[in-house]
Amino acid sequence: MxxxxxxxxxxxxxxxxxxxxxxxxxxxxxxxxxxxAADPVNLPMIRHWAAAMGDANPLHTDAEAAAAGVHGEIVAPPAMIQVWTMPGLAGPAGxxxxxxxxxxxxxxxxxxxxxxxxxxxxxxxxxxxxxxxxxxxxxxxxxxxxxxxxxxxxxxxxxxxxxxxxxxxxxxxxxxxxxxxxxHPGERKTTPDTRQPYPLGPAVNDDTAFFWEGVARGELRIQRCADCGELRHPPGPVCPSCRSAGRTYVVASGEGEVYSYVVHHNPPIPGWETPFAVAVVQLPEGVRIVGAVVDCAPAEVGIGMPLRVTYRQKDDNLILPLWVPRET
CATH class of the missing domain: 3.10.129.10 (Hotdog Thioesterase)
Structure with a gap:
């Protein structure tokens, strides 16, 4: 204290x-x-969670594979622990x-x-x-x-x-x-020639610098393993498939569709007016990326909605990749 x-x-x-x-x-x-927990640990919820997280471990969803495994039965992914007792809209456990x-x-x-x-x-x-x-x-x-x-x-x-x-x-x-x-957000003073500083800027490091350099150039860059060629996002230091530390990138098309989304109402977020939609966007290149959906009402956002990337200046030093509806 x-x-x-x-x-x-x-x-x-x-x-x-x-x-x-x-x-x-x-x-x-x-x-x-x-x-x-309002509901017991159950297979449908595990399936939904595993699909959203990209968890393909058959011990969590395949009864036959799980029976032959070390547990002898289906078990829930450990990282799912918070899901079972998360509060709903009506309060704890609904x-x-x-x-x-x-x-x-x-x-x-x-x-x-x-x-x-x-x-x-x-x-x-x-x-x-x-x-x-x-x-x-x-x-x-x-x-x-x-x-x-x-x-x-x-x-x-x-x-x-x-x-x-x-x-x-x-x-x-x-x-x-x-x-x-x-x-306490307070009030930030700016001069007439400057934008109000965006308070939630990204952390830029050796793994992510290439991505933000691309954003500044109007490019949506996806990290690619220099050895096996697998694409991955978010970027990281080592390929999850072949464990190579060699890295390069490809420039994505900038198109995608809503894979999943939430509408944020509370708490207030500095730099944003609530409510606003945040989507997990499925790219045709095979990876997913998270971003806010703008230029449309949150109620219009839905699964499968076609999107395209746009780049918006948030302050004098930061540009963010956001997503807007794409005409089909």
Whole structure:
């Protein structure tokens, strides 16, 4: 816990002390158990998740292959653990009547004080065993950290950390550490000759520099293995197929179609007006890329919608590849 003066833009001088006291109370409470999964672990949900993630492991979907495997039966992908108990629109596990979790009022207090911006900074999962069909895992959440206020490139904010542990049939099956930055967007001053700086610029490194250099030239570049020729996105240091570190790229056609999408309503995102649609775009080159769909209402976006890439200047230094409807 970091003691500090109240951050700029927060009128209540006692806010930090009250927030700290609230967080300490919630941390002292330890684990708070939620509702068991509304639906048991089931094959249809596994199939949908595996298709969306490109997980072709037959141990998760093929009964015959799973029976001959080490588990002797179908098991759920470990990384799917959070899916089973994610809250729906009506509340945790789709149930309006719920006690909530120990982080709810801490996050609500930050929202009320103007810390409406949010970005996830850490997600670390540990798996103890696989879930089998028919199990109903139970989540237990505990608040484990509050740090701030801290100055960041996005604005002053607090880092909030919590852990979720899932239990099934009396034993722990998985745990997740999750951390977000709740920040105060504030107002950025600009001169008449400059654009307002875009607050969520991409991280550019040795693996991604070629992509953003292409965007600046109006090219949608896809990484290709220099040895086996496989295309991959997002880009990475090593080919997942042949493990070669040799890399080159191809320039995609710039066309695609909506493979999957979400419409973002809340929380507010700096630089964007909600609601807006974000799609997983299937490219004819065989890879998928994530991007916002613009120049149409979110309600018009649908699976299979033909798109083409467009490039929009977000500030004086950043151009983003976005997607617009394509006439067929």
């Amino acid at each position: 970091t003691a500090a003066n109240p951050p700029a833009g927060v009128p209540d001088p006692d806010f930090h002390e009250r927030l700290t006291a609230l967080a300490e109370k919630r941390m002292a409470a330890g684990e708070v158990y939620g509702e068991a 149930r309006p009547e719920s006690a909530g979790s120990p982080i709810d009022d801490v996050l609500a207090a930050l929202d009320a004080a103007g810390y409406t911006g949010v970005v996830a900074t850490n997600c670390e999962q540990t798996y103890d065993r696989y879930l089998r069909l028919g199990e109903r895992p139970v989540p237990a959440t505990r608040l484990t950290g509050l740090s701030g206020p801290k100055r960041t490139a996005l604005g002053e904010g607090y880092f909030v950390t919590w852990n979720v542990t899932w239990y099934s049939e009396g034993e722990r099956v998985a745990e997740m550490l999750f951390r977000v930055l709740k920040f």
